[in-house]
Amino acid sequence: MVNIHDYIMKEIHDDVNSSLFWPAMADETTDSSVTEQLILYVRFVNIAKKCVQTRFLADSENIFDLIKAIFEKFELPRESLVGYSSDGASVMTGVRKGVAAKLKAQYNPKLFTQHCFNHRLVLASKDAQKEIPGEVETTIKDVLDHLKWHSSDLCACS
Structure with missing residues (x-):
């Protein structure tokens, strides 16, 4: 009987090892039992398969111990970690004690770190909702309603 976990891990190992450089993306999630988990994704150019x-x-x-374990398990050179992205929590992005600071100190001092663009966008939209005056909100709703019901008017193809 084939152990699917071992097969998948070998495939991931081969894929990750086919890349010269890769960034890590970390995020937290909550499962159905309301247990918080930290998760790690990597994005890389798979040279063998010629794709991202x-x-x-x-x-x-x-998350730091997890990244360290991944490097040991896949026998990756430390300098191959070139980027790190996460939410903006200080524990993740802090310049003194955050995961990003530890990764720079122990893996790659030139590591590119950033607050995830999508997390920033969500935070910006939440802040913007607090600031929009009622008249502007009404105008935006009217414009969106017009576009919704008159989208064929925008089409210049006839």
């Missing part, structure tokens, strides 16, 4: 891939690697309670 994103792979879920693992979950953990400590």
